[in-house]
Amino acid sequence: xxxxxxxxxxxxxxxxxxxxxxxxxxxxxxxxxxxxxxxxxxxxxxxxxxxxxxxxxxxxxxxxxxxxxxxxxxxxxxxxxxxxxxxxxxxxxxxxxxxxxxxxxxxxxxxxxxxxxxxxxxxxxxxxxxxxxxxxxxxxxxxxxxxxxxxxxxxxxxxxxxxxxxxxxxxxxxxxxxxxxxxxxxxxxxxxxxxxxxxxxxxxxxxxxxxxxxxxxxxxx
Amino acid sequence: xxxxxxxxxxxxxxxxxxxxxxxxxxxxxxxxxxxxxxxxxxxxxxxxxxxxxxxxxxxxxxxxxxxxxxxxxxxxxxxxxxxxxxxxxxxxxxxxxxxxxxxxxxxxxxxxxxxxxxxxxxxxxxxxxxxxxxxxxxxxxxxxxxxxxxxxxxxxxxx
Numbered sequence: 001x002x003x004x005x006x007x008x009x010x011x012x013x014x015x016x017x018x019x020x021x022x023x024x025x026x027x028x029x030x031x032x033x034x035x036x037x038x039x040x041x042x043x044x045x046x047x048x049x050x051x052x053x054x055x056x057x058x059x060x061x062x063x064x065x066x067x068x069x070x071x072x073x074x075x076x077x078x079x080x081x082x083x084x085x086x087x088x089x090x091x092x093x094x095x096x097x098x099x100x101x102x103x104x105x106x107x108x109x110x111x112x113x114x115x116x117x118x119x120x121x122x123x124x125x126x127x128x129x130x131x132x133x134x135x136x137x138x139x140x141x142x143x144x145x146x147x148x149x150x151x152x153x154x155x156x157x158x159x160x161x162x163x164x165x166x167x168x169x170x171x172x173x174x175x176x177x178x179x180x181x182x183x184x185x186x187x188x189x190x191x192x193x194x195x196x197x198x199x200x201x202x203x204x205x206x207x208x209x210x211x212x213x214x215x216x217x218x219x220x221x
Numbered sequence: 222x223x224x225x226x227x228x229x230x231x232x233x234x235x236x237x238x239x240x241x242x243x244x245x246x247x248x249x250x251x252x253x254x255x256x257x258x259x260x261x262x263x264x265x266x267x268x269x270x271x272x273x274x275x276x277x278x279x280x281x282x283x284x285x286x287x288x289x290x291x292x293x294x295x296x297x298x299x300x301x302x303x304x305x306x307x308x309x310x311x312x313x314x315x316x317x318x319x320x321x322x323x324x325x326x327x328x329x330x331x332x333x334x335x336x337x338x339x340x341x342x343x344x345x346x347x348x349x350x351x352x353x354x355x356x357x358x359x360x361x362x363x364x365x366x367x368x369x370x371x372x373x374x375x376x377x378x379x380x
Contacts, residue, residue, distance in 0.1 A: 116356075116357060116360075116379060117355075117356065117357045119379065149371075149372055150364075150371050150372055150373070151364050151369075151370075151371065151372060151373030151374075151377065152356070152364070154379040155379055156379075159379045160379070
């Protein structure tokens with residue numbers, strides 16, 4: 001792992017700037033950013049666990065028991081319900097337990113357009129979820145505003161909370177949501193902290209993040 | 222039904238006689254009757270129509286004609302559950318001109334008027350709880366006005 005020398009201030013500053021850009025700190029509710037980053041790895045307990053080599057199994061367990069919070073905001077929620085239903089059955093991946101309380105959830109699937117009035121509510125529910133927590137931005141509206149390029153809709157939920165996986169579609173099919181969920185599972189398995197791009201996490205901490213480079217390569221044509 | 226019934230026409234005559242100076246005119250189009258009045262008698266005209274049998278306030282909304290001098294149209298659609306028919310009552314309002322609330326006539330017009338206040342900025346006198354209903358309480362501006370940018374003012378939140 002490369003260490004930044006104390007005299008090398010310029011590079012550090014540049015890194016900080018990059019981080020600030022990454023978390024878009026100019027938004028109304030700045031995302032939490034680093035606090036939820038490597039927190040679970042750097043605690044003493046986790047260090048011991050790390051020494052024992054058990055973190056791999058913890059990640060494996062975590063990956064297969066992600067509990068999503070109910071956050072259906074619009075038509076995407078119908079597809080989300082279908083995903084949890086028997087036909088598509090997200091319980092095959094251990095995520096069938098949709099919780100009505102943020103205290104019991106690990107994953108927030110933002111399904112639908114977020115209005116400016118809903119933004120503080122969404123942020124509060126995200127804050128109430130215990131670490132580690134992940135966010136899937138489902139559909140065009142949650143990802144970038146979609147067709148609602150107007151005064152009332154937040155142009156992308158990543159202006160409020162850090163997002164792990166974006167799902168394209170209007171609305172995305174249940175298969176697309178399941179694929180997104182599988183991508184999230186890959187992130188969890190490789191130990192990539194919530195809200196951080198896999199490439200960035202790997203570049204910052206090549207020793208901590210066991211990254212299979214194939215997992216961040218673009219899909220073949 | 223492509224023509225207005227004689228009974229409704231008679232109602233229009235009665236309304237025009239009742240509010241002589243404040244009656245603007247009427248229009249029949251595709252079997253629908255529209256009656257225009259001036260703002261001072263807005264509530265009384267609505268009460269008149271309600272008492273004439275149009276017991277249900279079906280819709281209450283506004284239209285912004287940006288280039289016209291009294292800029293806004295305020296429009297109420299009243300339905301009669303007895304006659305199985307409806308009539309449209311309209312008035313014209315300039316910018317910043319208040320109008321009487323219809324809450325004393327129909328309690329249900331409360332939220333309609335809050336919506337109009339929220340999106341058009343028309344003020345209703347004697348309204349029990351005139352505040353924004355859809356947009357956040359601290360929102361600036363009235364988005365359904367034709368001179369409001371559809372994507373919100375420059376530099377607004379979350380853009």
